[in-house]
Amino acid sequence: LTEDGITLLEIKRSFNHTKGFLNNWRASDETPCGWKGITCNHNDSRVSIINLPYMQLGGIISPSIGKLSNLQRLALHQNSLHGFIPPEIANCKELRSMYLRGNYLQGGIPPEFGKLSYLTILDLSSNSLKGTIPPSIGYLRQLHFLNLSTNFFSGAIPDVGVLSTFRKNSFIGNLDLCGPQIMKPCQGSLGFPAVLPHGPHAESEEAPAPTKRSFRYLKGILIGAMSAVGLAIVILFCFFGIRLVSKKERAAKRYNEVKKQAAMDECTKVVTFHGDLPYTSSDIVEKLESLDVGDVLGSGGFGTVYKMVMNDRTTFAVKRIDKCLEGSDQTFERELEILASIKHVNLVNLRGYCKYPCAKLLIYDYLALGSLDHFLHETFQGKQPLNWNNRLGIALGSARGLAYLHHDCCPRIVHRNIKSSNILLDQNLEPHVSDFGLAQLLADEDAHVTTVVAGTFGYLAPEYLETGRATEKSDIYSFGVLLLELIAGKRPNDSAFVKRGLNIVGWMNTLVGENQIEDIVDSECTDADIATLEAILVIAARCTDANPDDRPSMNQVFQMLEELTSPCPSEYYESHSDE
Numbered sequence: 151l152t153e154d155g156i157t158l159l160e161i162k163r164s165f166n167h168t169k170g171f172l173n174n175w176r177a178s179d180e181t182p183c184g185w186k187g188i189t190c191n192h193n194d195s196r197v198s199i200i201n202l203p204y205m206q207l208g209g210i211i212s213p214s215i216g217k218l219s220n221l222q223r224l225a226l227h228q229n230s231l232h233g234f235i236p237p238e239i240a241n242c243k244e245l246r247s248m249y250l251r252g253n254y255l256q257g258g259i260p261p262e263f264g265k266l267s268y269l270t271i272l273d274l275s276s277n278s279l280k281g282t283i284p285p286s287i288g289y290l291r292q293l294h295f296l297n298l299s300t301n302f303f304s305g306a307i308p309d310v311g312v313l314s315t316f317r318k319n320s321f322i323g324n325l326d327l328c329g330p331q332i333m334k335p336c337q338g339s340l341g342f343p344a345v346l347p348h349g350p351h352a353e354s355e356e357a358p359a360p361t362k363r364s365f366r367y368l369k370g371i372l373i374g375a376m377s378a379v380g381l382a383i384v385i386l387f388c389f390f391g392i393r394l395v396s397k398k399e400r401a402a403k404r405y406n407e408v409k410k411q412a413a414m415d416e417c418t419k420v421v422t423f424h425g426d427l428p429y430t431s432s433d434i435v436e437k438l439e440s441l442d443v444g445d446v447l448g449s450g451g452f453g454t455v456y457k458m459v460m461n462d463r464t465t466f467a468v469k470r471i472d473k474c475l476e477g478s479d480q481t482f483e484r485e486l487e488i489l490a491s492i493k494h495v496n497l498v499n500l501r502g503y504c505k506y507p508c509a510k511l512l513i514y515d516y517l518a519l520g521s522l523d524h525f526l527h528e529t530f531q532g533k534q535p536l537n538w539n540n541r542l543g544i545a546l547g548s549a550r551g552l553a554y555l556h557h558d559c560c561p562r563i564v565h566r567n568i569k570s571s572n573i574l575l576d577q578n579l580e581p582h583v584s585d586f587g588l589a590q591l592l593a594d595e596d597a598h599v600t601t602v603v604a605g606t607f608g609y610l611a612p613e614y615l616e617t618g619r620a621t622e623k624s625d626i627y628s629f630g631v632l633l634l635e636l637i638a639g640k641r642p643n644d645s646a647f648v649k650r651g652l653n654i655v656g657w658m659n660t661l662v663g664e665n666q667i668e669d670i671v672d673s674e675c676t677d678a679d680i681a682t683l684e685a686i687l688v689i690a691a692r693c694t695d696a697n698p699d700d701r702p703s704m705n706q707v708f709q710m711l712e713e714l715t716s717p718c719p720s721e722y723y724e725s726h727s728d729e
């Protein structure tokens with residue numbers, strides 16, 4: 151077997167499951183050129199393409215990939231890969247396109263990527279990537295497609311080279327990014343815009359020709375000099391201004407400070423998890439203190455949710471739990487911290503927490519389109535009906551988030567309260583599961599148990615209702631109900647079934663039995679196709695099986711939905727050979 155073949159076998163070993171898709175990758179072959187997803191150069195049989203999207207591959211991308219020095223295309227999108235992107239990929243100097251979208255990759259973008267001077271396409275969207283975007287990406291002169299959307303990138307998008315040319319769509323869904331590309335100014339510590347041109351030095355060996363940049367550079371120096379003069383004037387002004395401030399104004403200032411301090415005292419503690427809230431405690435407290443009825447987004451079993459807009463226009467959702475919880479605050483905070491460490495594109499991100507004597511405020515990412523319950527069942531201005539593909543996308547994303555809670559978190563998390571008001575939608579209709587872990591955390595709150603049962607009645611598995619014990623299988627049942635709600639556009643307690651003494655599951659079974667499955671689909675959803683509908687109904691029926699042991703696992707549900715919603719890998723490649 152050739153060296154490239156041996157390297158591919160190393161890569162295969164790091165995929166901890168391949169679901170048998172790579173069975174024809176065998177050490178006994180002479181070359182890897184006939185292997186699934188592999189293409190070689192004609193002349194030297196070196197591997198030039200790895201094309202394995204939608205293969206349900208798990209595990210990590212092996213650093214050995216860097217040994218494939220002739221690799222031109224790497225397509226591993228829509229798999230279940232974890233771990234860091236190995237910087238060794240940058241040794242594949244011939245690489246033209248890299249698709250790693252839709253995995254669970256963590257860590258940041260290796261700055262070494264600046265060496266991939268032929269790279270034209272870089273798609274890292276929908277992962278769990280963090281950190282800042284390295285300026286070296288700007289020096290990839292050939293790059294004409296960049297998608298970093300729906301990750302957790304933060305900081306200023308470097309305004310250098312080609313990075314200055316990409317716009318909002320390349321970066322959408324990263325709450326903490328700023329920069330002219332997305333028209334969100336970055337604030338420096340003095341409140342001045344902090345996105346200054348970055349120097350090219352040491353960032354990349356392959357920096358582009360200097361002409362345009364030197365001009366940009368000069369401009370940078372000029373702006374810098376002008377800012378410095380401006381700063382000096384402001385400082386002078388402040389100095390004299392402060393001296394001239396009248397006694398009365400100083401008294402007013404003192405009064406404001408005392409008020410702020412009082413607010414701080416009342417909110418005994420502000421905790422920001424993982425540096426996820428780049429504001430001072432007093433800024434946060436000030437905003438929390440100013441929330442009132444006009445800011446209410448909704449309320450549920452745990453309390454009221456408010457919309458909180460910071461001075462830089464970044465928006466958060468604040469959940470106010472009005473309970474003096476028994477038990478130690480330390481345990482509560484430790485458990486909250488664990489919840490806050492769970493980061494996934496389809497889960498709502500918990501960023502911070504503020505403790506009052508008889509209330510706890512949890513600060514979450516704000517999801518602009520609100521809950522699926524609201525979107526499906528309420529009428530509001532500018533409402534667009536959800537089409538079939540939107541509904542399938544929401545089902546798939548929600549299943550992905552839940553599968554992460556059930557299978558990838560340690561310890562595993564049973565949601566306990568899956569329902570459409572706990573599926574929140576962002577601007578792209580991407581679903582984010584909310585409230586996970588909270589039911590567990592507040593379990594001994596009698597009031598909450600009652601409200602969960604009241605508000606969630608139609609979603610609860612029969613054995614959960616009977617025993618009060620939630621398990622992964624009772625979550626699966628609730629997910630099955632959610633699937634039915636999505637396709638039928640009817641709440642589980644819709645009067646249409648309740649009048650007939652049925653719940654949504656019984657109603658579905660009746661219509662399936664009478665061969666009237668078209669009647670299940672929401673009349674607003676005119677583009678549903680029968681084949682997918684039949685398959686979804688099978689999944690929903692399996693999830694809502696009366697016997698918990700016969701229900702599939704959340705990973706299986708996700709995979710079934712993924713097979714339904716993604717084109718078959720080989721067809722996909724033929725019709726989208728270069729996206």
Ligand SMILES: Nc1ncnc2c1ncn2[C@@H]1O[C@H](COP(=O)(O)OP(=O)(O)OP(=O)(O)O)[C@@H](O)[C@H]1O
Pocket residue numbers: 447448449450451452453454455467469498514515516517518520521524567571572574584585601602605
């Ligand atoms: N992060 C968020 N972004 C935007 N809106 C939110 C967010 N969190 C909650 N909301 C809104 O607030 C409403 C109330 O949420 P909450 O989670 O308190 O109640 P619920 O989901 O209806 O019930 P339960 O407490 O039983 O889960 C939601 O339906 C949603 O419209």
